[in-house]
Amino acid sequence: MADSDLVDETAHEVVESHDPRSTPRQEMLGAIYDAGLAWVHFPVGLGGLGVSRGLQARADAILQGAGADNAFFLNPIGHGMAAPTVLEHGAPELAKELLRPLATTEHIWCQLFSEPGAGSDLAGLATSAVRDGDDWVVNGQKVWTSLAHVARYALLLARTDPDQPKHKGLTYFVLDMQAPGVETRPLRQMTGQAEFNEVYLSDARIPDSHRLGAVGNGWRVAMTTLMNERSAIGGTSSVRGAGAIADAVELWARYPQRRTPVLRDRLAALWTRAEAQRLTDERARRSQGSGQPGPEGSIAKLVSAELNQDVYEFAMELLGPEATLYGSYELRRDIPREEYRGPLQQRFLRSRANTIEGGTSEVLRNILGERILGLPGDLRADSGKAWKDIPRG
Amino acid sequence: MVEFVFSPEQQDLRTGVREFLAKRSDEATVRRLMETDAGYDPATWAGLGGELGVLGLAVPEALGGADGTLVDQAVVAEEFGAALLPGPVLGTVGLAVPALVAVGEDVSEFVEGTRTAALAVPDRAGRFDPALVTVTESGGALTGEVRHVVDGSADVLVVAARTADGVGLFAVQDAARTPLSTLDQTRRQATVRFDATPARLLAADAGPAVAHAFRVGAALLAAEQVGGAQRLLDLTVAYAGTRLQFGRPIGSFQAVKHRCADMLVLVEHARSTAYHAAWALDDASDDPDLAVSIAQATCSEAYQRVALDTVQLHGGIGFTWEHATQLYVKRAVTDAALLGSATEHREHIAAAVLDTAVSNGALVVATG
The missing domain is CATH 1.20.140.10 (Butyryl-CoA Dehydrogenase, subunit A, domain 3)
Structure with a gap:
């Protein structure tokens, strides 16, 4: 059977066995995940069918055409960015544990990247994570965090080695937003609303099992997230x-x-x-x-x-x-x-x-x-320097 | 045939034409030919028609063509535009042949490249308007003048003329041609004059064939514009990566890099709209006039912007006669004016999508 037929057939089976108009949202989205239609290009058993990403639109058209919710709209950071990052860089058990509740929107996700001192120069961020036994202890401030006030999990980029050049001293984690030491405050924007939050991290602890990728490899992991973000936004x-x-x-x-x-x-x-x-x-x-x-x-x-x-x-x-x-x-x-x-x-x-x-x-x-286009990069004033020696302000 | 997905055959076609033109239409050759009276090399043209067989790809086999699609022809046109191929690309392949095919004429000799043809019909903003036709027919002969005929020195002219019954379409061989001195020396024009010149009636009503020819010509012109713009972007990026000032490649400066990024966006938009138009004309998947206007509004502006920015990013060398940029600038400006300007096509778009828009009342406007 052609992959496109497999996707169509699977989607029709899901809406036949679970009427989207009467099935509760999380149950419906769970059925979609179990059928492999949450991200069709993901592996079987982890919300996918192992087929081309381009076929997602076919599945969505059938599912949403029958009245199913668009999980991406409900959990944009989880669905669009966290899922591909966890899949690519997380341990298989971690992916198994996190992806289904993410797909059902039981767990909303947010992204703790930007800081008051690290916007475009994200790799210069200052939030620190220090190893303590089987845990990491995190301190710092994050900003522009959509959904932090409702999120269960966060994608966190933190500095684990200030003596390395900025890109090399970063490590990527999944943070439980309900952990002690995580405080979320609304950040009001010029429209008057507060779509975003500031998140203060004070000795918040993360088990090492919630690390994505190797220690010091956080920048590369973050690229997975950011490429998916830009694609999702545009x-x-x-x-x-x-x-x-x-x-x-x-x-x-x-x-x-x-x-x-x-x-x-x-x-x-x-x-x-x-x-x-x-x-x-x-x-x-x-x-x-x-x-x-x-x-x-x-x-x-x-x-x-x-x-x-x-x-x-x-x-x-x-x-x-x-x-x-x-x-x-x-x-x-x-x-x-x-x-x-x-x-x-x-x-x-x-x-x-x-x-x-x-x-x-x-x-x-x-x-x-x-x-x-392959044009040469700009001259950088911080290149090769240890992060701790780079002027900040 | 899925829109925007090129078949392996189309990729091969592109490569074959590109390789042929690299040998037969390099910059030195283009410069030599643009100084000649004919303005192009008939042997190269015949090679494209005969050896390569790429001048009648969208023409039905029964009329002498290859029975392919307009997308095939657009792929070829893009390469023609990239190489600034001198010759009757627009006059013959873009306009006259589609008009002749529309009235069921055999076009073998034009497709083979042994003879050339041009369309001597004025357009209004890229569309046919019979009110503009001033040539008159009487007793099977034409009298009058048409200015700005692209490739107007061609062997055969396809002419719209007023008849007793309306505006008919005719074929003429023996008209007086006055070549014009053109801004773009690689794309020629002529004023054609008829003085009781014998003509052969092709269709009693010129309208459908000419409208079709203008649509096809505009879609292929858009593809040519994409080819030229992409070539200039490549030239500019190569230059910005190697030209050193202040001890570094100028492309490492954001002022230069960002302008290159904007050129990339223009080229990509142009490519999407040009091929959408070709696909839409092939499979009727979109309103053909709207698709063509979207392509022309986008590609004319994109090519001209990219060409003018190429001059700027090359600095002084980009303003010289010896640098290739000047040739492309003149082609870009000319192409933008042919078959409707970007503004004129926006006018068509506005008429199609804005003037007809109906409020659905859904959008909330705060009222204090």
């Missing part, structure tokens, strides 16, 4: 005219009195750019094998972030005087998904983070230049 919509551009076209349709020929050309240019990127995503998806997402994910992330901003700048201009109004700046943390993106003015403000989160556009252009 490469979702495949319907013409969907996404941010739909908001601009909706306003265009709603306010005919505000139309001008100049705005019309600007919107047509935005629409065309959105369509060119959609077709490029489609092309990348069609040529993608079962392997890791490559640097082309960086194109999708770069373009969609800048396009979102351009679209919402346009939309605010089209709105005219209403652009100066707002809904509420009340501090909210748990925003229902249907309200998540909020009114137009809020979407505009929120879009300003798009070119920063998940890799700034400046860093992404470096990646395109260096990893795809």
